[in-house]
Amino acid sequence: MSAYPAPLERLIARLASLPGLGRKSAARVAMYLLRAPDEVGRDLARAMVEVKEKIRFCSVCHNFADQEPCRLCSDPDRRDDVLCVVETPGDVLALESAGVFDGRYHVLQGVLSPLDGIGPEDLQIAGLMRRLDSVREVILATSPTAEGRATAGYLADLLAGKDVAVTRLAIGLPLGSDLKFADAGTLGAALTDRRRV
Ligand SMILES: [Zn+2]
Known part of the structure; x- marks a missing residue:
């Protein structure tokens, strides 16, 4: 059983599943977020949601895009x-x-x-x-x-x-x-x- 309260354990587990972050680094990031002012965590969460909602891959060139097709594909x-x-x-x-x-x-x-x-x-x-x-x-x-x-x-x-x-x-x-x-x-x-x- 984890020594951390459930919400903290969930955050650590999610962070640890990211590329390049082991459980130790994940716990360090989670602890930082816990101690940081509220807006730090909120801004990070908002940025993550926004990137998933607004950034797509262009169907033509498969680059990042915020419009379809992307700006590079549609540049005359x-x-x-x-x-x-x-x-x-x-x-x-x-x-x-x-x-x-x-x-x-x-x-x-x-x-x-x-x-x-x-x-x-x-x-x-x-x-x-x-x-x-x-x-x-x-x-x-x-x-x-x-x-x-x-x-x-x-x-x-x-x-x-x-x-x-x-x-x-x-x-x-x-x-x-x-x-x-x-x-x-x-x-x-x-x-x-x-x-x-
Ligand atoms: Zn494109």
Whole structure:
């Protein structure tokens, strides 16, 4: 039986189920919330509810969206003929804040990872294949990690039979690094010098 009163135990158990938080850290957060002014807990709860109610994934690119389709998909000033395929919404943010790309995005929502049981059907690949009509070039901008490279290789094979040029991000991105931690200059160079697959 838990030594904590039931509501506190429930909070700790919920927090401990979050990624990266073990039971010890969960208990620390719960204790902090217990001692903090009432509005701290209320604001946190409100922010969690709001994010679940208001943030959706765009049905076209699968990025975070507060409208359907998202602002990037509906922006008339972006090019439709170049599609940049990334792993996560964080990668879109990195490329957008670097200001190096003016085409459309497609977010896979992960990478192939057989060890974690993540296969092609778990990623947004079917949607990608349906978007190729007006596309002239697909840039495979997955991270240069083992999984990111394997995912890009898989997609390159899938796209090989289609009427599109397939490119990869070039030099500048160290092997094993995560795209979203690259600085703007590195991202810009990698995109400019992208290579035909
Ligand atoms: Zn979108």
